[in-house]
Amino acid sequence: MSVLEQVGREALSWAEDAGALTLQFWAVLRKLPRILPVVGKRRRWRAAVEQMFAIGASALPMAGIMSLCTGFILALQSASELRRFGALQFVVDLVAVGFTRELGPLITALAVSGRSASAISAEIGTMVVTEEVDALRVMGLDPVEFTLAPKYLGALITLPCLTVLSTLCGIFAGYLFLAFSIDMNLRIYFQAVVEAIVLRDIALTLIKSVVFATIIVQVGCLEGLRVRGGPEAVGRSATTAVVKSTFLVILADLVATAIFYMMGWSTAG
Amino acid sequence: MTEIKAAHSGDPAISIRGVSVSYGSRSVLNQVDLDVRRGEILVLLGGSGSGKTTLLKQVLGLAKPDTGSIRINGVDITACSPEELAAVRRRIGVAFQAGALFNSLTVEENVALPLRELTRLADSTIRLIVWMKLKAVGLADAGKLYPPELSGGMRKRVAVARAIALDPGILIFDEPSAGLDPIVSAGLDELILFLKRAFGMTILVVTHELESAFHIADRLAMLHQGSLIAVDTKEQFLGNVHPRIRQFLDRTPDDVSGEAAEEFIAAFLQGSKT
Numbered sequence: 001m002s003v004l005e006q007v008g009r010e011a012l013s014w015a016e017d018a019g020a021l022t023l024q025f026w027a028v029l030r031k032l033p034r035i036l037p038v039v040g041k042r043r044r045w046r047a048a049v050e051q052m053f054a055i056g057a058s059a060l061p062m063a064g065i066m067s068l069c070t071g072f073i074l075a076l077q078s079a080s081e082l083r084r085f086g087a088l089q090f091v092v093d094l095v096a097v098g099f100t101r102e103l104g105p106l107i108t109a110l111a112v113s114g115r116s117a118s119a120i121s122a123e124i125g126t127m128v129v130t131e132e133v134d135a136l137r138v139m140g141l142d143p144v145e146f147t148l149a150p151k152y153l154g155a156l157i158t159l160p161c162l163t164v165l166s167t168l169c170g171i172f173a174g175y176l177f178l179a180f181s182i183d184m185n186l187r188i189y190f191q192a193v194v195e196a197i198v199l200r201d202i203a204l205t206l207i208k209s210v211v212f213a214t215i216i217v218q219v220g221c222l223e224g225l226r227v228r229g230g231p232e233a234v235g236r237s238a239t240t241a242v243v244k245s246t247f248l249v250i251l252a253d254l255v256a257t258a259i260f261y262m263m264g265w266s267t268a269g
Numbered sequence: 270m271t272e273i274k275a276a277h278s279g280d281p282a283i284s285i286r287g288v289s290v291s292y293g294s295r296s297v298l299n300q301v302d303l304d305v306r307r308g309e310i311l312v313l314l315g316g317s318g319s320g321k322t323t324l325l326k327q328v329l330g331l332a333k334p335d336t337g338s339i340r341i342n343g344v345d346i347t348a349c350s351p352e353e354l355a356a357v358r359r360r361i362g363v364a365f366q367a368g369a370l371f372n373s374l375t376v377e378e379n380v381a382l383p384l385r386e387l388t389r390l391a392d393s394t395i396r397l398i399v400w401m402k403l404k405a406v407g408l409a410d411a412g413k414l415y416p417p418e419l420s421g422g423m424r425k426r427v428a429v430a431r432a433i434a435l436d437p438g439i440l441i442f443d444e445p446s447a448g449l450d451p452i453v454s455a456g457l458d459e460l461i462l463f464l465k466r467a468f469g470m471t472i473l474v475v476t477h478e479l480e481s482a483f484h485i486a487d488r489l490a491m492l493h494q495g496s497l498i499a500v501d502t503k504e505q506f507l508g509n510v511h512p513r514i515r516q517f518l519d520r521t522p523d524d525v526s527g528e529a530a531e532e533f534i535a536a537f538l539q540g541s542k543t
Contacts (some may be wrong), residue, residue: 043385050373135369138329139383140355 017222017244024144024225025218028152031145035153044150051154055116059162063111067166070103071095071173079181088182092189095174096196104167105205106253109212111166112159113245117220120151121241124224125234133225143225152217159213160206167205200265208256212249219245280343282307282439282471283328288337290323290495297323298334299495305439310465310472312482315492316517321475324492325443328473329363330354341439359387362432366444368424370416370431376403377412380431387435402430405467406460422453429460433468440464442474446481454478458485479518491517 037045078094124147127133136143171193178184223241227233281304290298298320305311315321326332327339330346338345341357349357370379380399384390390398403409406426416424425445432440445461446454458481464470476482482489483503490500493513499506507518515521 130367131365131369132371134329134331135363135365137331138358138361138363139387140358141382141386 020222021218024148024222025214027144028148028218028221031142031149032153034145035149044145045153047146047150048153048157051151052158054119055112055155056158056162058115058119059108059112060165062115063108063162063166064169066107066111067099067104067169068173070107071099071170072177074098074103074170075174075177079177088178089192091174091178092192093196096171096193097201099167099170099174100197100201100205102253102257103170105163105208105212106249107170108159108163108166108209109216109249109253110246112155112162112212113216113249114242116155117216117241117245118238120217120220121224121227122234122238124148124221125227125237126231128225128227129229129231129234148217148221151221152214155213155217156210159216160209163205163209204256204260204265208253211252211256215248215252216245219248281305281340282342283473284340285324285328286338286340288324288327288334288339290320290327290332290334297495298327301337301492301495301497303490303497303500305471305473306488307438307471308465308469309487310461310474310485312474312476312486312489313492314477314479314482314489314517315475316477318494319492320495321492322443325441325475328441329361330358359435360437360439362429362435362437362440364425364428364432364440364442364445366447368416368428370424370427372416374415375412376408376414376416376419376427379416379427380434383431383434398434399430402434403427405433405464406430420453422449422457425449425457426460429464433464433470436468437470439471439473442472442476444476444478445474446476446478454481455484457481461485 034040035044035048074095075091079088079091082088082090082094124133127143127147133143133147136146175184175186175189178189179186220241223237223244227237283303283305285301285303288298288301289296301320301324303311303313313321313324323332327334327347328341333347338347340346342360344353344357346354346357370376371382374382377396377399380402381395384395384398388395399412400409403412406429408423408426408430411419411423411427416427419427429440442461445457449457461472461474462485465472474482474485486503488500488502489506491498491506491514498511499509499514501509506514509515516523
């Protein structure tokens with residue numbers, strides 16, 4: 001097989017992924033109202049609540065610790081440079097702005113992608129292998145409404161919450177560094193943080209986390225539904241789901257940040 | 270209900286006509302014609318790769334054949350609207366090979382699922398129906414357990430209870446005795462016969478287990494390489510002289526002796542040299 005052929009094949013498979021993801025996303029979106037409490041089908045929302053806990057509980061420790069570490073690293077790296085200019089207090093701004101706009105949602109999405117994209121695709125893949133998806137269809141129940149939509153709704157609520165928590169962890173790590181190095185007071189630190197960020201930063205962060213939630217759940221579900229054959233295919237699909245969702249999260253982050261930048265939303269007030 | 274039954278009693282419950290399926294250039298099913306008559310147990314036999322799973326998928330409406338039609342209760346499911354297909358499916362119960370129970374739900378909730386989702390019955394009524402169905406399959410006291418806590422045989426019985434939850438006229442079994450020991454498997458055979466006797470259900474069983482097939486079947490059909498090579502009553506089936514059926518009944522392996530083996534070994538040695 002020539003290099004050209006290989007590149008072409010790869011490009012086609014990406015195009016196919018994009019198409020399949022769009023179709024599936026649309027199908028899930030249309031079923032979403034049926035999952036909501038009150039307006040949806042009775043008891044269906046409970047599945048979404050279960051998913052919220054599953055996604056949240058599995059990713060929270062990892063996202064929190066990753067953010068703490070990254071916050072500390074960011075503070076360390078920037079301090080060594082800023083100290084030369086006698087501008088150590090700007091570490092606060094860097095950590096606060098960096099985490100609210102960028103690192104908070106990204107690190108959370110990477111943690112959730114590692115934990116939940118694989119878990120979702122393994123769960124759905126197992127359902128395909130054990131014919132549970134077929135059983136749903138034969139019973140006249142829509143697998144999209146029954147399994148995919150609750151997962152999506154759960155992630156849509158959980159990921160922004162996780163993002164806020166891990167952003168706080170990252171910013172707190174910046175405080176830890178400054179407390180150790182220059183004995184900074186917690187209250188003064190958080191005053192500086194509040195001055196550094198604006199409300200719009202938080203809104204953009206939440207928009208990003210919703211986009212990331214969409215990518216992670218849709219990729220996880222798609223790879224799960226693609227499982228053919230036996231249990232070993234389930235393991236492969238979990239790996240593929242993590243790789244693809246991580247890649248797409250970073251790609252989407254670039255696109256979102258570029259859009260925000262061009263709209264002039266990234267310049268602090 | 271009785272009116273519908275009377276109106277259809279003449280024609281078969283499931284009527285498969287000229288169904289062909291191929292994946293790429295490989296033909297999996299080739300012009301299959303098969304009727305399942307009302308109130309009978311028809312056993313579809315076939316070895317691995319004979320196309321019986323594919324045929325089952327077509328009958329359940331999970332895949333569409335390339336050509337041909339499948340009528341269930343008079344409705345052609347290859348050419349009907351999704352609503353009509355849903356209506357047809359409500360009259361079919363399916364017990365999948367490994368049960369296909371939902372592990373996050375208890376046995377009771379699994380059986381109650383179609384009732385909760387597809388009917389407007391009150392909770393108390395649903396509980397009563399679930400208990401009756403579990404009683405019918407002999408698992409009335411297992412309702413609070415979760416599927417992973419059940420043995421293979423129990424799981425299949427729960428799958429049957431779920432399949433008959435909506436009182437379907439047609440019941441379909443995929444490999445009911447796969448992975449079960451002979452005693453449990455025999456118990457499941459009795460359950461299938463009981464369902465036919467007690468509820469007058471039309472039952473289609475897909476299997477490769479000869480013993481159970483001959484025990485429960487009214488008629489037997491045999492698929493080989495995508496073609497139906499026999500559809501007969503038990504007695505006539507036993508007397509069939511088709512070489513593949515003889516091979517299946519006498520449990521003789523495919524020819525790997527003599528020339529074929531020598532050719533294989535020669536090819537193998539050739540391959541390892543180069």
